[in-house]
Amino acid sequence: MVYRNLKGVRLISELKFIVDHNVGKLAKWLRIMGYNTLFFSSRNDSNMIATALAEGRVILTRDTQIMKRRVITNGKLKSILIQSDNPELQMHQVIDTLNLDCLFRPFTICLECNQPLVMSNKQEVKDLVPPYVFQTQSQYVECPACHRIYWRGTHWQAMTKKLGKFVKI
Ligand SMILES: [Zn+2]
Numbered sequence: 001m002v003y004r005n006l007k008g009v010r011l012i013s014e015l016k017f018i019v020d021h022n023v024g025k026l027a028k029w030l031r032i033m034g035y036n037t038l039f040f041s042s043r044n045d046s047n048m049i050a051t052a053l054a055e056g057r058v059i060l061t062r063d064t065q066i067m068k069r070r071v072i073t074n075g076k077l078k079s080i081l082i083q084s085d086n087p088e089l090q091m092h093q094v095i096d097t098l099n100l101d102c103l104f105r106p107f108t109i110c111l112e113c114n115q116p117l118v119m120s121n122k123q124e125v126k127d128l129v130p131p132y133v134f135q136t137q138s139q140y141v142e143c144p145a146c147h148r149i150y151w152r153g154t155h156w157q158a159m160t161k162k163l164g165k166f167v168k169i
Contacts, residue, residue, distance in 0.1 A: 015098065018052045020061035026094065029116075029166075032159055034105025037114060045069075051075055056117035060094060095166060102166045107150065107159075110143035117141040117150060125149050 017037040019027040030037040038057060040048045045066055052059050053071065059079035061067075071077040080097055082090050095102060108117055121139040128149055129140070137151040150156070 015100070016055060016057045018055075018057040018059050020050060020059065020063060020066070021049065022062040023060055023082050023087075023090055026060055026082070026090055026127070028111055029087075029091050030094075031107060031109045031111050031114060032110060032163065033100070033102055034108045035100075036109065049077065049146075052079075058098070091166060102163050106163060107156065110146060110150075112148060113143060113145045115143050115145040116129075117143055120149060 005102040015035060017027075017030055017035055019030070019037055021039075021041050021043065024039060024041075025035045026075060027159075037111050038051065038055075040051070042048070045063070048059065049066070049069060051057070051073060051078070057067065059077065060082055061079060062082050064081065066072065067081050069077075072079045080094060083093055084090050094100060110116065110117055118141060120142040122134075122138060122140065125140045125142070126134055129137075129151065133151060135151065137153065139152065141150050142148070143150075
């Protein structure tokens with residue numbers, strides 16, 4: 001992703017997000033695409049804005065009050081006011097507005113805790129996954145924080161199909 005910093009210098013950097021409690025479903029989809037996305041469950045707007053500023057995150061929210069904050073109106077902090085109630089339309093808005101790459105780094109981040117996943121050795125996961133999965137899957141990734149193990153099963157395929165749908169539009 002190429003964008004400009006406050007001095008207008010072109011930066012090639014990674015987009016990071018902070019998702020407000022009112023558009024929580026966006027967090028999962030952005031993580032599936034590989035974008036570092038913090039889900040902000042508290043209703044304390046000031047804390048959310050402070051975190052977004054400190055960590056260079058784009059705010060996604062349905063709260064019109066947040067859009068009136070000075071750091072946002074003066075362009076210091078980027079925030080997108082999500083228009084729809086529908087999570088799929090919400091994703092389309094974010095993808096269109098930021099020209100997001102839906103296949104940025106799919107399935108590289110833990111969907112639960114936003115940590116980058118690491119490759120796991122097949123033997124290491126032997127006792128941690130169902131026997132059928134162990135027999136049929138050879139590649140595994142693990143979250144270093146919650147130790148959840150991911151593999152390319154049916155759930156993965158369903159999500160890939162949905163990502164593909166976002167890409168087309
Ligand atoms: Zn995790």
